[in-house]
Amino acid sequence: MKKIYITIVLSLLPLLMFAQGENDNWYFGNYAGVRFTGTTTTLLDSQRASGFASGTVSDNSGNLLFYTDGSQIRNRAHQVMENGLGINNGTAWQVSFVKHPTNPKQYYVFTSNFPGGIVSYSLIDMSLGALGTNGEPLGKVVDGVKNITLFDDLGGSYSSFGVTVVPHADGKSVWVCFPRDIKMYSYLVNASGLNTYPVVSNMNITPPTSYYNAKVSSSPTISSSFSNYISLNVWAGIYNESKVMSFNNATGKITNDYLLSIVSLTPTTTEFNKDASILYVGMNGSGNIYAIDMLSSSTSLVYNQIYNNPNLECYAIQRNKYNDIYINYRDRDYLSKIYNPDVYGGSSVMLNAINLQGRTTTESLPPLLITADNPCPDSYTLTVPETYVDHTYQASNTITTHTNYIVEQDQNIRMKAGNYILLLPNTQVRYSGTFLAKIEDCPSTIRQARKTDQKISLTLDLTKDAKADLLDIYPNPATDMLYIKSNSKIKNIEVYDISGKKINSTWSDNKVDVKSIPSGAYIINIQTENGKITKKFIKK
Template sequence: MFLLDNQSANPKKVKQILLFATLTLYSVFSFSQGKEANIWYFGVHAGIDFNAGSPPAVLLNGQTNLSSGPNAGSASISDDNGNLLFYSDGTRIWNRNHIIMQNGDNMGYKSTQGAMLVKDPGNIDLYYFFNHNVQLDFQYSVVDMNLDNGMGGVVPSKKNIRLGSNMTMHLSAVRHSNAEDVWVVAHGLGTNLYYSFLVTADSLHTEPLTSSAGGYFTTTTGYMKISPDGQKIGSAVYNGNADFFDLLDFNDNTGHVSDDFYLSIDPFNAFGVEFSSDNTKMYLTGLGTIFQYDLNAGNPQAIVNTQVSISNVTVGNGALQLGPDGKIYFAIQGYYLGVINNPNEAGIACNFDPQGVFLESGFSSVGLPSFIQSYLKDPEFTASQSCFGLPTQLTINNINGIDSVLWQYTVFPNTYTSTLFSPVFLFPNPGNFQVSLTVYSGNLQKTVIQTVTIHPAPVPELGNDTLFCANETINLILDAGPGAQYSWNNNFPTVNSTFVVTETGLYHVRVTDINGCVGRDTINITRYDAATADLTNLNITSPNCGSSDGAITGIQFSATYPFTVTWFNAAGIEVGTGNDLLNVSAGSYAAEVTYGNNCTQTFGPYSIADNNAPVIASALPEDDDHCYQGMGSIIVTPESGSVTDYQYSFNETDFYPLTGEITGLTANTYNITLKDQFGCISLPVSVEVQNVEGPEIYCHPTHATGADNGMITVDSPNTNLTYRLNFGPVQTTNVFTGLASGSYTVYVTDEFGCETQCEVSIENNPGIPLSAMAGDDKKCL
């Protein structure tokens, strides 16, 4: 067992603000999830029964006698059907016949919150009874309902077992996020420590999770509540002029209390605290009134700014307790309970009645029974899916205690209803639908309205069936928005919204958008037959020198009809249309066939030489280019005559005097034609000038050994090189010495001005001193 001994703890400073996230949820009435909280006993022989409906029936058979002072808390528990099992004032336990339970006396000490009763998640007949003793020890006992012929009794070996010492009387409980286990939370005296004990089907975990958060509790008195959704924890510390109230974050998965969100209020006589069933409002008693706070306002200061007094009369201090009908009950000393009738509503619309329930001969003190707060949360439901065109199943998250239901939503002028616990609706269109769920539990009913959003399914449009050009591809492009995934032809989903088609066939896509909605489309893609050129009857007519009476005829082009044929010269200028090209000068010509959906295919080039045109005997590369500096050259030799009798051209349009060697060429492929003094133009000859990159180098570092003695050696198969280190001087040697550790750049330049560089790091690897001993002498080697 882990025993708590509370000492001082370091306070935690509050720095951050956490915004709330809420569901769109509205409530009219409420009932408990299950009926365990349907019967209350408190005060002096006072009691109420919610099994009869709302307002509750008054009970006069209670045995509690809590008449005065702040330590007037109690506890009650019923079974799942609302039948009383037992109740307590913190010192004694009475069974359902209002007789002290077997071994149910001397349980502890009266306290502000009395006791907390928790059903064992693993055994429907066992209950944990948490309370305090007079020494402010926090303790537990186990009640076994099988004892005393089913009336229940406290197990002798599990009675008043101490869990911790020096504790306040603050006590609350809520279900774990797994909806099965239960967190029971207590607080240390003189510290800011919260202790969260976990009750599971296996056992009570006696070593708690300890959290340091909020203010220091310097008194034992005041109420602590966890919100029904298990996300916030509020504590009122009643200490005369030093009162305060803390609102903090609670993690119903880990049991951790944190002041990432921390709201602190300094009211006088802070005592009772409670949350509305929809978790949007918080209520606090102090200064003779009840304050309401809107938890959806945002940061802590914004929430404080929403403070409003909901009572138009002065009321004393007392406990606040959420009831199974969704109303909050207020313990006013006297014969009435105050009632906040609509606690989910803002301001005075919450409708506080200081005389909401007349207790007849029963008398209310300042305490009310404590329950697991999860019993009192609003029911919620979820939608199985939210995509238009598919059936949507609505499921209640917890049906415990629900006898019957009524669902409905309206799309004017029609109203759709169902009495099934988990109905299936086919919503008529995409949009937001206000779905109403009314649940009935005994004589209580509750209506909640949640927004169910039905999203439109994505509609991928691949377009009409189409054809694409030979030797080309086609891109199928979609856009279903951020987060969408695309499965092309049943392949694994990907975020790539473009699919490249290279072959004919039937293509289909499955698109899943960010909401999980699915759309599909298909497209059949075929390819145009490639155009052809039949050269059987090709005839090239050479023009007379300098004239334009040349022709290319006899080619039979074929393509998907309709098609066109356009001729271009070497400069890319259009020079004719149709199958035959007429009236052209010497040169190279290509035919472009256009067909189908702007498909193009080029045939040629076909070259025409003038009659008696010069002939190029040879055209050879002389010099390579070096690192694309324009250092290449070509030697052209005509078949006859002197080179000076000719001009050359690379584009069959612009001609320049030929000297034999053409220089200043960058690496490329050149189509060379010659023109003689009569204007006759030769057939072209193709020559390639290649490029030579910079020198090939290998850099080798020699690391320093504790001094500036590093070295870099550069090896290369090239010759006539110069070397430079960083931006230092140029040298002809390939070694750099006297280098400190660091990073260096080596630049190596060849005789053509082409440069290659390498990055080298010199490390500092100091040598290891070795010693040789000779008598008393030592020498480093």
């Protein structure tokens, strides 16, 4: 007797999950690649040789579609995509992809450039191009929609050193943001496509007179008097100043609610954790990594140093689909990783987290593909036999099947909807097919931040933090006592386990008694008169 089991599950709490696999793959550096699908896999098939910019897009199931170094686009067969040479005339510093909100086969490619170039976009259509080994098209950069100039509000072309994408407040559209001097140009991509007339806002900053590299990035959405942070990192040589500004995703404008200035002797790069409660700052000249507590920093900054290594150059920090944060130290055969990125005071750096197996890093890591703040469409109506082998449909409202919807044997299909799932006559789930129907809201990671009319303006001066780098702990591993060598006066010491739980410990005269602590790995936060430093030690 054939048996088919259909399970209906009610879930009252939204879950953080990734039903879609567009961000499963990273291609970057010199022939380097990584795949994130539960377990992390090093990829060895990249044909990317170098380049400043990085970008990778996969389909909903995590199958590679294309990747770029900012000058050429390669398809899933690792060949140059049809019409994919000469993107932005080969001068891109940063690249962002945007999936067309109503045409899932089309992707916009936005590129920033070196001084003297112009901001432009191209359009990829995955329904075009030669057929691959699976019989599906390999994609093509659309004729007539390649390197199209984007104009400012006065109709002039301009150059920009960075580009980032922010979900719109409507949950369906996105903003594509380019900084230029003191202004931010925000272009709306909605159901109708790209609106090439920008929304313009003042960034309230003094632009650098010259620079040799830069990056702009956005935070996850928060619930506050503004919706997102925009981080602007400018590498200008002997004096470098990064900015973190507030952004309103309903208007597309920079606001005056929040401004953080980060001053340093060497360039910096930044990344937010999953809910923008912590900002991580990497130092290009020293390899140092700092963590800033964004929730607690209202009248003064709360921050600490979680790693330092004068022999490394931090060129990029990037969050992946699982909200893990990876560090790109230039010209290395590994990626580093921030452990416990959501626990302020409990995070640390693992240097060799992913071995790239002989491939090496360069200047950047691929940004996340952002479609909209709401990752779910309103509804699905399915009427033809299922083509996915393993897939999750998730809708904010309903899913309906009828006519000739069939789940065949050995297919694994999950459906999740916020309101209802309706299986009408002629819906079939055949023997050995697996089907799960579940009532569940779309996932949300929006942080409920403090709501206040207070305008916040803060400065982090890392030029004065150089003294704090002269600190060491020994022996490591430790058995009874852990000694601290510092050129600055120590004001407080805290010890945490690797999960972020605070451990009871006693200290005096620059030494910590660890003999009663169980064996394992620990984080020690050392507060000196120059700031807070975080280091990792092993208790034997």
